[in-house]
Amino acid sequence: MRRRHWICVFAALPLAACTAAPGPAPTNTNSARPAPALRLVAFDSCQELLADLRAAAKESVGPWGLPGNMGIPESWSAMKADSRAAAPAAGMAPPPAVPDHSTTNVHEKGADEPDIVKTDGRRIVTVDGGVLRVIDPATHTQTGRLDLGADAGGEADLLLSGDRALVLVRGGGYAIADKRAFLPPGGNAQVLLVDLTGTPRVLSRYRGAGAVVDARQTGTTARVVLATAPRLRFPLTATTDAQLLKQNRKVIDDATVDAWLPTWELTTGSTTTEGKLDCSAVSRPDAYSGATMLNVLTFDLAQPALTDGSPVAVLADGNLVYGTADSLYVANNQFWRATAAISRVRPPENTDIYKFALPPTGKPVYTAGGTVPGTVLNQYAMSEWDGHLRIATTDPDGKASTVRTFRERDGKLTQVGEVGGLGKDERIYSVRFIGPRGYVVTFRQTDPLYSLDLSDPEKPRVTGELKITGYSAHLQAIGEDRLVGIGQEATERGRPVGLQVSLFDVSDPGDPRRLAQHVVPEASSEAEFDPHALLWWPATGLLVVPVASGRGSGALALRLTGDRLTAAGELKVPGEQYSPVRRSLVVGDELWMLSYSGLQATNLSTLDRTGYVPLR
Numbered sequence: 001m002r003r004r005h006w007i008c009v010f011a012a013l014p015l016a017a018c019t020a021a022p023g024p025a026p027t028n029t030n031s032a033r034p035a036p037a038l039r040l041v042a043f044d045s046c047q048e049l050l051a052d053l054r055a056a057a058k059e060s061v062g063p064w065g066l067p068g069n070m071g072i073p074e075s076w077s078a079m080k081a082d083s084r085a086a087a088p089a090a091g092m093a094p095p096p097a098v099p100d101h102s103t104t105n106v107h108e109k110g111a112d113e114p115d116i117v118k119t120d121g122r123r124i125v126t127v128d129g130g131v132l133r134v135i136d137p138a139t140h141t142q143t144g145r146l147d148l149g150a151d152a153g154g155e156a157d158l159l160l161s162g163d164r165a166l167v168l169v170r171g172g173g174y175a176i177a178d179k180r181a182f183l184p185p186g187g188n189a190q191v192l193l194v195d196l197t198g199t200p201r202v203l204s205r206y207r208g209a210g211a212v213v214d215a216r217q218t219g220t221t222a223r224v225v226l227a228t229a230p231r232l233r234f235p236l237t238a239t240t241d242a243q244l245l246k247q248n249r250k251v252i253d254d255a256t257v258d259a260w261l262p263t264w265e266l267t268t269g270s271t272t273t274e275g276k277l278d279c280s281a282v283s284r285p286d287a288y289s290g291a292t293m294l295n296v297l298t299f300d301l302a303q304p305a306l307t308d309g310s311p312v313a314v315l316a317d318g319n320l321v322y323g324t325a326d327s328l329y330v331a332n333n334q335f336w337r338a339t340a341a342i343s344r345v346r347p348p349e350n351t352d353i354y355k356f357a358l359p360p361t362g363k364p365v366y367t368a369g370g371t372v373p374g375t376v377l378n379q380y381a382m383s384e385w386d387g388h389l390r391i392a393t394t395d396p397d398g399k400a401s402t403v404r405t406f407r408e409r410d411g412k413l414t415q416v417g418e419v420g421g422l423g424k425d426e427r428i429y430s431v432r433f434i435g436p437r438g439y440v441v442t443f444r445q446t447d448p449l450y451s452l453d454l455s456d457p458e459k460p461r462v463t464g465e466l467k468i469t470g471y472s473a474h475l476q477a478i479g480e481d482r483l484v485g486i487g488q489e490a491t492e493r494g495r496p497v498g499l500q501v502s503l504f505d506v507s508d509p510g511d512p513r514r515l516a517q518h519v520v521p522e523a524s525s526e527a528e529f530d531p532h533a534l535l536w537w538p539a540t541g542l543l544v545v546p547v548a549s550g551r552g553s554g555a556l557a558l559r560l561t562g563d564r565l566t567a568a569g570e571l572k573v574p575g576e577q578y579s580p581v582r583r584s585l586v587v588g589d590e591l592w593m594l595s596y597s598g599l600q601a602t603n604l605s606t607l608d609r610t611g612y613v614p615l616r
Helices: 046-061 242-252
Strands: 002-004 027-028 040-042 117-119 124-128 129-137 141-147 156-161 165-171 188-195 201-209 211-218 222-228 262-269 269-277 284-285 293-302 311-316 320-323 327-331 350-357 365-373 380-387 388-394 400-409 412-422 428-434 437-443 444-454 461-469 470-477 482-490 497-504 513-521 535-537 542-549 552-561 564-571 581-587 590-595 598-601 609-614
Touching: 040 400, 046 242, 046 311, 117 156, 117 581, 124 156, 156 211, 156 564, 165 211, 188 211, 188 293, 201 222, 201 293, 211 320, 222 327, 293 327, 320 470, 327 380, 350 388, 365 388, 365 400, 388 437, 412 444, 412 461, 428 482, 437 470, 437 482, 444 470, 461 513, 482 542, 497 542, 497 552, 513 542, 513 552, 535 581, 542 564, 542 581, 542 590, 552 581
Parallel strands: 002 269, 284 311, 365 412, 428 470
Antiparallel strands: 027 412, 040 284, 117 124, 124 129, 129 141, 156 165, 165 188, 188 201, 201 262, 211 222, 222 293, 262 269, 293 311, 320 327, 327 350, 350 365, 380 388, 388 400, 400 412, 428 437, 437 444, 444 461, 470 482, 482 497, 497 513, 535 542, 542 552, 552 564, 581 590, 590 598, 598 609
16 A cells, blocks of 8 residues: 655754974964854745755756765764663563673763664674574574565664664665766665564665665664755766866756655555655755755654654755764764866865754754864764863864864854864874863874863863874773773884774873783774774673784784783684674673674683574
8 A cells, every 4th residue: 555645844943102393282272252153044935945955056066966975974883771761662671681781882871873783682683785683692593584675785784672673774875877977876765663573574664865874872762864965967968077067057957846855755564655855844054054955863663663754854964973862963074065167076174063952752953053164083073061062173274183162052053162283284083082081193103192171161271192103093981091092003104004902091181191002913903993893891801803904804802901901812703714803792601793604602701612603
């Protein structure tokens, strides 16, 4: 049975070592100047919306169409029980006797992040290649397998709540229907609600135009951010850039508003309904932000079926999501803006930020926006604490980096303080904020680790600096006074030589120190760019890092005891010499490692193999 209806969503708007000669010391300033406002403005009609959409697209378009990755997520990037989360619905709560287990390595407690594997102690759930699998860790057997469909075989992650999984199929990519035409990123994202009791089955399937940027979950409520590029066909029939540009602008002038408005299809059981975002549901910042449309959808995993997600739409680019239990931020590194006259993409200059408040139930509410100079590395470069947003950026000219503090005032994010001059002629490689303190790693030839005091948001300051060779691409908090850095060791000239795991003592803000270091020559780790790949199990001081090298792949197990970092073993998965370990997790007294071919279990204490579950 198929029904068609057009849904109008009226929003107000709830959508959001040795080193070269040192440069000048970091500067501490209190400019107290506001960031440019990004107030949202609603459209009075579809014609007004279309005019704005065309203007934004014409500002971005070049001879080869719209910027290639506009709005597509930069990366893909389980919370423990949140104190403010509602109790699970009846029938969804796990039984009381659940083994101790690890959760996904996330940025903020209370804001779970989607990943390729999840566990609740009772089961392990994976998604890969369009297939969801359920493993019983107690018996080392696969108890369920669900083919998600031929059109759901792309990159996917999942969230878990009780006996439900929410599977997110990224979508996106290029669709070339005519060799003479260029189409911008399109595709269809999918959100699937899966029942895990007994044989896993799909309860509802949401198909939406665009791509999943990211998602966050608090309690049973998930917020999913989609980015939709306009569906425009740009001919490649002209011979010069000027002619191509003229053709492309005409395509934009001739396009109707339907080329931009996202559509979706929702299937529950045998019933499928279709919908399209109404013009009245779209708002835009009062300054240019992009021709991509951001949609924030809300789904409740405790419900028996999905809804249309109560979409909240903003005409803006966005490729980075940061979230807490109470707030959701969508940021846009404006990397893909192009001049109207040439095809070369402008270098990044600013980052737009949109903030949304997250009520316990219902759709998000847009509360503030702003623009910060420079580019943001990843979500760890953003942090909300004590009513302030802290954000670290590499400056627009790339010659240094700055940490700025913002406070929400009158619908905009207003800058209240900054400390700049970090890493002369270097860029940011990693950031970590822990309460009133911050840590920034910059790199070109050496790795300065800067320690920051952010207790007074109006007067942030650098308190210490440690210079060593190599760099940390991710900083993992180990309690309040320890950090573990995952990155690369390097020569004094800055050439990487192998995977480096460092243990830092940051108990003295004025004197950060490296206590221990472990190097694996000519190797790298997925944990350098995806912290989900890192496992830290405090109960036994176990750190597990995936390792890939020309000699083979596996995982490195390290023990942290006091000031020591010691190797506990190199772990391999059968038949996976050159196929990496993707994730590690703990259930009870076993360590599980996920590879492309299967899940291997080892004893948590001895690291001896105890079982293997093939997934192929």
